[in-house]
Every structure is written in structure tokens, then in C-alpha cells.
Amino acid sequence: MKFFLYHIGVDGGKARFWFKNDKGGVFIVEREYRPYILVRKTDIGKALSSQNFFDFEEVTLKIFPRGKASFYKIVLEDTVEYHIFLKKLRERRIDAFSADITHKHKALAEFSETLLKPMALYNVDAEEEEPFITAPLPLRQLFLSIFVRKNKITVFSYKLKDDRETISGDEEDVLNELEKLIEKQDPDLIVSNLDYREWNQLSLRLKRFSPTKGFGRRGFPLEGRIFLKSSLYYRIGLAGLEERCRFTFLPPQDAAKLTYGRMVEERQTFLLLKRGFAVPPRMNANVVVRSAWEIHVNDRGGVMFHPKPGIYENVASLDFESMFPHIIVKYGVSYETVTRRYVRKGKKPFLSEVVEEPLRRRLYYKRLRDRVSGREKVWVKQRTNELKMLLVSSYGYSGNNYNRLGNPLTFEWINRISRKIMREIHSLARRWGFRVLYGDTDSIFLTKRCAQQSEFENFAAYVSRITGLPMKVDKAFRYIVFPQTGGEKFSSLKRYIGITSSGELVVKGVEAVRSDYPVFLRDFQKNLARTLFKELERRKYRVADTLMKEFRRVYESLVEEKVDPSTLVVRVKLRREDYNSYVPHYVAALQLRRSGFPIVVGDTVEYIWVESRSPNPFKRVRAWRLFRGGRYDGTKYGEMAFKALETLVGHNFSLITR
Amino acid sequence: MGRVNVNFNHRLKEEISRIRREIGVFLGEEDSAALEELVVFWMENEHVLSNFSNPYLLGSLCLLSIIHVVSRLNVIEKKLEALEGVHDA
Numbered sequence: 001m002k003f004f005l006y007h008i009g010v011d012g013g014k015a016r017f018w019f020k021n022d023k024g025g026v027f028i029v030e031r032e033y034r035p036y037i038l039v040r041k042t043d044i045g046k047a048l049s050s051q052n053f054f055d056f057e058e059v060t061l062k063i064f065p066r067g068k069a070s071f072y073k074i075v076l077e078d079t080v081e082y083h084i085f086l087k088k089l090r091e092r093r094i095d096a097f098s099a100d101i102t103h104k105h106k107a108l109a110e111f112s113e114t115l116l117k118p119m120a121l122y123n124v125d126a127e128e129e130e131p132f133i134t135a136p137l138p139l140r141q142l143f144l145s146i147f148v149r150k151n152k153i154t155v156f157s158y159k160l161k162d163d164r165e166t167i168s169g170d171e172e173d174v175l176n177e178l179e180k181l182i183e184k185q186d187p188d189l190i191v192s193n194l195d196y197r198e199w200n201q202l203s204l205r206l207k208r209f210s211p212t213k214g215f216g217r218r219g220f221p222l223e224g225r226i227f228l229k230s231s232l233y234y235r236i237g238l239a240g241l242e243e244r245c246r247f248t249f250l251p252p253q254d255a256a257k258l259t260y261g262r263m264v265e266e267r268q269t270f271l272l273l274k275r276g277f278a279v280p281p282r283m284n285a286n287v288v289v290r291s292a293w294e295i296h297v298n299d300r301g302g303v304m305f306h307p308k309p310g311i312y313e314n315v316a317s318l319d320f321e322s323m324f325p326h327i328i329v330k331y332g333v334s335y336e337t338v339t340r341r342y343v344r345k346g347k348k349p350f351l352s353e354v355v356e357e358p359l360r361r362r363l364y365y366k367r368l369r370d371r372v373s374g375r376e377k378v379w380v381k382q383r384t385n386e387l388k389m390l391l392v393s394s395y396g397y398s399g400n401n402y403n404r405l406g407n408p409l410t411f412e413w414i415n416r417i418s419r420k421i422m423r424e425i426h427s428l429a430r431r432w433g434f435r436v437l438y439g440d441t442d443s444i445f446l447t448k449r450c451a452q453q454s455e456f457e458n459f460a461a462y463v464s465r466i467t468g469l470p471m472k473v474d475k476a477f478r479y480i481v482f483p484q485t486g487g488e489k490f491s492s493l494k495r496y497i498g499i500t501s502s503g504e505l506v507v508k509g510v511e512a513v514r515s516d517y518p519v520f521l522r523d524f525q526k527n528l529a530r531t532l533f534k535e536l537e538r539r540k541y542r543v544a545d546t547l548m549k550e551f552r553r554v555y556e557s558l559v560e561e562k563v564d565p566s567t568l569v570v571r572v573k574l575r576r577e578d579y580n581s582y583v584p585h586y587v588a589a590l591q592l593r594r595s596g597f598p599i600v601v602g603d604t605v606e607y608i609w610v611e612s613r614s615p616n617p618f619k620r621v622r623a624w625r626l627f628r629g630g631r632y633d634g635t636k637y638g639e640m641a642f643k644a645l646e647t648l649v650g651h652n653f654s655l656i657t658r
Numbered sequence: 659m660g661r662v663n664v665n666f667n668h669r670l671k672e673e674i675s676r677i678r679r680e681i682g683v684f685l686g687e688e689d690s691a692a693l694e695e696l697v698v699f700w701m702e703n704e705h706v707l708s709n710f711s712n713p714y715l716l717g718s719l720c721l722l723s724i725i726h727v728v729s730r731l732n733v734i735e736k737k738l739e740a741l742e743g744v745h746d747a
Contacts, residue, residue: 293713296711297711304704304705305704306702306704308702488698488701489698493667
């Protein structure tokens with residue numbers, strides 16, 4: 001039989017661990033849980049006079065980064081007593097160790113000798129974890145939409161397979177119906193528009209009408225089920241959420257609401273707890289005293305090579321796979337190993353331990369990504385994307401003030417090593433006869449006339465060998481365009497459009513992938529690029545006529561308003577409640593609100609340009625839902641089409657840059 | 659978080675816009691074109707500038723401009739030599 005841990009509940013003096021097995025059954029393991037705080041021996045007199053406690057003992061624990069110290073472990077009756085005690089310690093300015101950590105982590109650390117990861121599948125017989133699964137773990141799911149107005153719920157609708165139903169009425173009836181539905185369907189996971197805090201409020205309102213009822217399992221108000229906001233569910237997916245849980249050692253309910261920095265913090269904390277450390281307080285001065293010159297020289301980001309605008313032939317982009325996590329592991333960069341002058345060699349550095357397993361998982365799933373299809377591909381992507389964010393954050397958070405182990409030198413050393421490597425690659429590439437076109441932190445674009453793909457691959461293999469970091473040819477471009485930046489003769493970073501040897505169009509940062517460009521114009525730019533590359537392939541360097549003909553055709557159809565307006569709709573996400581100026585999507589959101597559509601921050605607003613030159617911003621665009629046919633601003637769209645053309649060939653109409 | 663550091667690209671663009679604003683406006687047509695050529699060269703070599711530990715950006719721009727001028731002089735010198743060779747022959 002196989003099982004996984006999906007929820008932890010802590011209250012009073014108890015901790016409950018909720019498991020599911022592969023047959024769909026749910027079982028709980030309940031343990032006594034007494035929260036504790038560690039206080040240094042010197043502070044014990046002041047600490048003990050502050051409150052009653054359950055028990056205390058003297059313990060000797062490791063302290064980070066090195067050494068041991070004697071502490072008093074003060075055990076409290078329950079979580080309520082714990083928080084009162086902690087508050088009193090803070091008032092008396094006593095440093096409390098292993099204090100600002102979640103109870104769930106403390107309970108889980110005591111629960112098992114091994115590193116038990118929530119949302120990881122374990123084999124009971126082998127007592128081992130199934131390392132690399134692709135599909136998310138089996139959770140029974142229920143999808144709900146709940147409408148709350150003035151703190152009262154009057155309507156909810158739910159989706160079961162293909163059935164949708166809406167229940168409405170007064171609050172008591174609706175809450176009871178909702179409770180009945182949840183009890184009947186018995187889902188493990190409830191995906192809705194509400195977050196956990198809002199569910200808690202609903203549960204309290206339900207208790208007002210029926211004191212014995214709850215939305216959780218086995219009589220608990222919310223325990224035993226996972227309540228997830230639909231926005232997160234659709235953004236990272238269940239497979240992504242599982243990776244979060246494995247990384248943070250927290251169940252989904254808790255991992256879901258954390259920022260990436262906090263997730264790194266949680267992982268570090270749990271690993272320290274399991275390794276028998278007294279976990280230091282979160283407030284950390286995090287300052288290394290040194291000269292301004294040292295800071296100036298060392299505190300820099302990755303290396304960037306700006307591309308020269310133009311059309312290039314035979315280009316390959318070479319990428320390091322997870323460069324920063326690999327630097328952490330390979331060079332042993334960690335909070336305790338970095339000094340101002342060098343990185344100390346030592347046994348397993350702590351940061352390596354933090355990133356090593358997620359790095360292994362990311363590489364595994366990244367390689368699997370190209371070999372799977374359909375649903376499997378979606379799950380693998382969800383896992384790799386989430387692991388990428390977690391790994392990048394492990395590097396970014398290493399110098400953060402809120403990181404309890406934080407040390408800015410860690411962050412700086414990772415950057416220093418990456419810069420050194422990129423400098424080496426730059427000179428190596430030149431020695432190999434390549435020209436460096438563009439570089440961005442961990443990738444480099446090289447070109448060489450008549451070079452075969454194998455030559456680029458050999459170079460990547462050589463770099464991997466001498467740096468010890470895996471590098472590969474990411475894309476081999478037949479042609480690539482680095483456009484000019486608005487009005488200047490140089491190009492921007494992360495902005496190009498190219499075609500690979502296999503005919504795949506790769507677009508980054510230009511109009512064809514911008515959300516404020518309508519589908520029609522995005523497709524127009526892509527088609528234009530295909531035409532340009534096709535003509536170049538035929539060695540027809542005077543492609544200006546062909547492209548201008550294509551542009552004129554589109555421009556005229558736009559100006560004469562012959563294009564289907566639904567393809568000219570612009571979709572932009574509303575990111576703020578108020579804007580300082582009347583930007584088009586804000587105007588469209590206001591138009592919708594005035595017409596009774598509930599638009600909130602995070603919604604995608606659709607609009608169409610109707611009179612872009614009007615002095616009244618409210619007349620420039622029309623929300624798409626309110627557009628009842630009529631005229632749109634063909635000239636504005638024509639100008640946008642010209643911009644798309646200019647990006648592609650503005651610098652040079654006919655020649656390949658040499 | 660944990661560090662206060664101005665983005666180098668931002669610093670460079672600000673410096674260039676200051677040069678354009680305070681020097682560029684008074685330059686004649688040819689000098690202005692020369693300045694714009696230097697701007698392109700600076701921007702294309704942003705990685706060189708950002709990698710240089712010299713804290714004075716204007717000094718780095720100056721050094722890079724001298725390198726650019728010398729390299730172009732070398733090219734012209736070579737072309738001239740080639741032309742002289744043809745002429746002598």
C-alpha cells in the first residue's frame with residue numbers, strides 16, 4: 001500500500017496528521033503536541049518568571065553556523081499558552097530560539113525520524129518514497145463559486161464532472177446546502193474563489209446556525225480538506241503545488257499561501273530543526289561591515305552583452321541548465337562558507353542541501369518534458385516551472401534581510417562566480433572563432449559563418465567540462481533579428497525574433513507576444529517574420545518590396561475597417577484598483593463597472609480602440625463587452641501594424657548583418 | 659532586499675541622457691553625429707563598462723571612447739597603408 005500526508009492540524013495540545021492511501025481511504029494519526037521554546041541559559045531566570053509552563057529541561061544543541069550551546073527547553077501546555085509566553089519573552093527582549101516557526105513544522109519534525117515530506121508518495125512496505133512521479137497525487141476535487149455580498153453568502157454554484165448547479169436563498173439555507181454538498185461529495189480538495197481566511201469566516205457563520213456542523217472532515221470546522229483559491233490552482237496546478245509542499249515540508253493548505261522567499265525560509269527552518277539545530281530568531285542584522293569599494297566591486301548582478309541590432313544568420317543560443325543552483329552546489333557557496341576573500345571548502349554546505357534535491361528534480365523533469373505529451377506534458381511543465389521559481393528564489397533570498405541565516409556575501413559570491421564564468425566563455429568563444437552576439441546572465445548567443453550545429457554542441461560540451469556546469473545548445477537559429485530600441489540605434493535585452501533550423505518561430509519581448517497587441521497584429525508580425533526569413537532563405541536579400549506589399553495590404557484593410565473587430569480586441573490584466581492616469585484598460589474597466597459588471601483587480605479587461613485621438617480618454621477605447629458593432633479606429637491599428645513592421649526590419653531592410 | 663544597488667543599465671542611460679542634455683544640445687551637426695556614434699558604441703559595450711570596477715562612469719566612458727577612436731584610427735591607417743602600397747606599386 002502507498003500513502004501520502006496531505007494535511008496537518010494543530011490545536012490545543014494535539015497534532016493530527018491526515019493521510020490518504022492509494023485506495024482513496026483517509027486516516028488520521030493523532031499525537032500529543034507540546035510546543036516549546038529554547039532560551040539561552042543566561043536568560044533563564046528572566047524567562048521563567050514570566051509564566052507557568054508545562055515542563056523544562058536543559059539541552060545542548062548545535063547553533064548555526066558552527067558550535068554548540070546550552071539552552072533551556074521550555075515546554076508549554078498548548079499553542080495558546082505558547083503565544084502568550086513568546087509575547088512576554090519579546091517584551092523582555094529575551095532571544096527565543098526555535099520560536100518563530102510554524103507549529104506544523106515542529107509537530108512534523110517530532111512525528112517521524114526520517115524526513116517525511118507532505119504530498120510525497122510513500123511505500124508502506126519499503127518505507128521509501130516514490131521519487132519521480134509525473135501525475136499529481138489522487139485527490140477528490142470539488143469546484144465551487146461562492147458569491148459573498150456584505151459578508152453574507154446567498155448564492156453558490158458547483159461543478160461536478162459536466163454538471164453545474166447554482167443554489168441560492170437566504171444565508172442559513174445556502175450555508176446548510178453547501179455543508180451538505182461537501183459532506184456528500186467528501187472532496188479532499190475544494191477549489192473556489194475564496195481563500196482559507198474567507199472559508200474560516202464562512203465556517204464561523206455556519207456554526208452560528210448549526211453549532212455542530214463544519215466544512216472539514218470528521219466534525220472539524222475546516223480540518224481534513226484542502227481549501228485552495230482557484231487563481232493559484234490554475235496558475236501552478238496540482239503538480240506545481242506538490243513540488244511546493246515537498247520543498248517547504250508543509251501541507252498544501254499552508255504552502256499555498258506563502259511567497260517564494262518564505263518558502264525558502266520554511267525549507268531552511270525545517271532542515272535545521274531536523275539536523276538538531278537551535279533555530280535562530282528571524283530578525284537578523286544581516287550586515288557585513290566592509291568598505292564602500294568592496295561593495296562597489298563585488299555587489300553586482302550577472303553579465304549582460306547587448307546585441308547589435310540587425311538580422312543574423314546561423315546563430316545558436318547556449319544555455320546553462322540552472323546555473324545559479326549549480327554554482328551553489330559545485331562551488332559550495334553557502335551562508336557559512338563565504339568570507340570576504342574566498343569561499344571556504346568544507347563538508348556539505350547548508351545551502352547546497354537546500355537546493356540539491358529540488359535541482360535534481362528539476363533536471364529530471366526538464367529532460368522528461370520533451371519525451372512526454374498531452375496531460376503528462378502539462379504536469380511536467382507545472383513541476384519544472386514551480387521548481388525553477390523555488391531554485392531562483394533560493395539564490396535571490398540568500399542575501400535577504402528577512403532570511404534568518406541570510407548573509408549578503410552568499411548572494412554576491414554566486415554572482416561573482418557566474419560573472420567569472422561568463423567572462424571565460426566570452427574569451428573561449430572568440431578563441432573557437434565564434435562571435436558573441438548577445439548574452440544574458442546564464443545564456444549566450446553565438447554565430448559563425450557556415451558553422452554546423454555540431455560545432456556549437458562541441459563548444460557547449462567543452463564549456464560544461466571546464467566549468468563543471470551543464471551547458472547545452474538551447475536553440476539553433478537559421479536567422480534571428482535583434483530589433484532596435486525605440487528611436488535608438490542599439491537593441492534591448494530579452495527582445496528578439498528568430499526561426500530555428502526546424503522552422504520553429506521563436507519570439508521574445510516583441511509585439512507578437514505582447515498582451516497589449518491584438519491577436520490580428522500579433523499574427524501579422526509573425527507572418528511577416530516568416531515571410532522575411534523565407535525570402536532570406538531564397539537568398540532574395542531585397543525583401544523590402546515583398547514585406548511592404550504585405551504591410552500595405554494589411555494596413556489598408558485596417559484603415560478601411562474591413563478586419564473582423566473581434567480579432568482587434570486588446571486584453572490587459574487590471575493590476576491596480578486605481579491608476580494615476582486614464583490608461584486604456586483602466587478606462588475600459590471603469591466603463592464596465594458603470595454598466596454593472598463586477599471588475600476586480602486581477603481580471604483581464606478586454607477593449608477595442610475606437611477614437612484614439614479623442615481628447616476625452618473615455619472616448620478613446622470601448623470595453624469589448626459594451627461594443628455593439630460600429631466603427632473602430634482603423635488608423636490607430638494601422639500605426640500599430642507599422643510598429644510591428646518597424647521592429648522587424650527597421651534597422652535594415654535588405655541585408656544580413658555581418 | 660538586503661542590498662541597495664542601482665541598476666547599471668539605468669545608471670548608464672541616465673548618464674547618456676545627461677550628456678545629451680548638457681553637451682549634445684550645444685554641439686554642431688557633425689559633432690552631434692559623432693556623439694551619437696559614441697552612444698551606440700557605449701550601449702553595445704555595456705557589459706564591458708559594467709564589468710569594469712572603476713566607480714566613475716564618465717571616466718569609463720571616456721576610456722572606452724579612446725579605445726574606439728584608436729581602433730578606428732588603426733583601421734584607417736591599415737587602409738591608408740594598403741592604398742599607399744597600391745600607389746607605390
